[in-house]
Amino acid sequence: MLKKERHDFIMRQINLHNRVLTSDLVQLLNVSEDTIRRDLQELVEEGLLFKVHGGALSKSYHSSFDDSTVYARDSKIIIAKKAISLVKDGMVVLTGGGTTILELVKQLPQNVAATFFTISPLVAVELAKYNNIEVILIGGLFSKNSQVTYGGQVITQLSEIKADLCLMGTSAIHPEDGLTDTYWEINQLKKAMLAASKKSAVLCISEKLDISLRLKVCPIESITYLVTELDQGHEALAGYRSKELNIL
Known part of the structure; x- marks a missing residue:
């Protein structure tokens, strides 16, 4: 090569x-x-x-202020606008980190009133721009690689939360293998976030569909919503529709 x-x-x-x-x-x-x-x-x-x-x-993973380096930003904006419909006034929302979640936060209505827990300092900074959103940053060790907090202290705090909705990005999703990741610390975080939430939405550009990585986060049945930039009836989503996922 x-x-x-x-x-x-x-x-x-x-x-x-x-x-x-x-x-x-x-x-x-x-x-x-x-x-x-x-x-x-x-x-x-x-x-x-x-x-x-x-x-x-x-590079795009390290700043919430420079949109020029965000990969597939147009697709992520479409995803963000779809996912916003899941956020209702009065909700308790738990979020992960990553550029797709950041795009969602930037697209929120200015008057939305909700409580957001997040493991991402960058997401917390963006959420703090909204007058009616209470922002709770879950503290712990800080991962320089993933730009989120992690570790036993974070897992313990997550176990004490019961969120209405969990919003997370993903590195990979597959209709048979479910949600997977490469890094142990992120794998454990995502498991704890899902356990702390009544419903969950995975925000995912279509290029990450049908990919499996080494560590299992959860089966596809544990996810409530799958949000991509594709139309709901797109053929690439057929395997996910067969699992009775709510696809946006």
């Missing part, structure tokens, strides 16, 4: 999952670890990603 093809592949993985592991790229591309490290360094020098220990992170 040519270097440009490797770079394009790496950036696609970064754009879809916000982060990649060097070890995964070595296996997926069947090249040496040194080759991947050089590729990542070159992409850093081009200003396309952040290199961290063991892998790399998307």
